[in-house]
Amino acid sequence: MTIKDKIVLGVDPGTNVMGYGLIQITDNKPRLLAMGVLALNKYDSHYLRLRRIFERIISLIDEFLPDELAIEAPFFGKNVQSMLKLGRAQGVAMAAALSRDIPIFEYAPLKIKMAITGNGRASKEQVSYMLQNYLKIPKEDVLPQLDATDAVAAALCHYFQGNRPQSDKQYTGWKDFIAKNEKRVKS
DSSP states (O other): OOOOSEEEEEEEOOSSEEEEEEEEEETTEEEEEEEEEEEOTTOSOHHHHHHHHHHHHHHHHHHHOOSEEEEEOOOOOSOHHHHHHHHHHHHHHHHHHHHTTOOEEEEOHHHHHHHHHSOTTOOHHHHHHHHHHHTTOOGGGSOSSTHHHHHHHHHHHHHHTTTSOOOSOEESSHHHHHHHTHHHHOO
């Protein structure tokens, strides 16, 4: 099966550091377009951090015109406040994509690691190493913040799913989001 030429924006959401990565698939071969991080810990206000996430995702969309967004789903931890903040960061990134009618695909961290390394419990360093080899990323281009390679991993995981995404949730726009989340949307 061949995948049509497309660009996938991967996002590793966070409220201290948000990673992003873009891959382009041409002739069924992925290549890295860009990756980076948005450092948010310099902002005191949580709401200002959310605004910066939205603005950065919009600027990446406007610059690279991705066809799809692959985002790491929040994992369930013990700290409820951290989970809430992470969920907000993810929601803002998703809202930015939805505002530009970009389909969204969520992948659990375990699934992303499994797709990239073959081990769902792989470390961030192992994921980064595998991406460097697979996408031929020069070592000097890899950022010390592994949030960037985690975002690239989300995009590549999505590519590996082919045209049959195994995402738990997919949204093609605001109307689709509302239709699939009626209980969450209506007050």
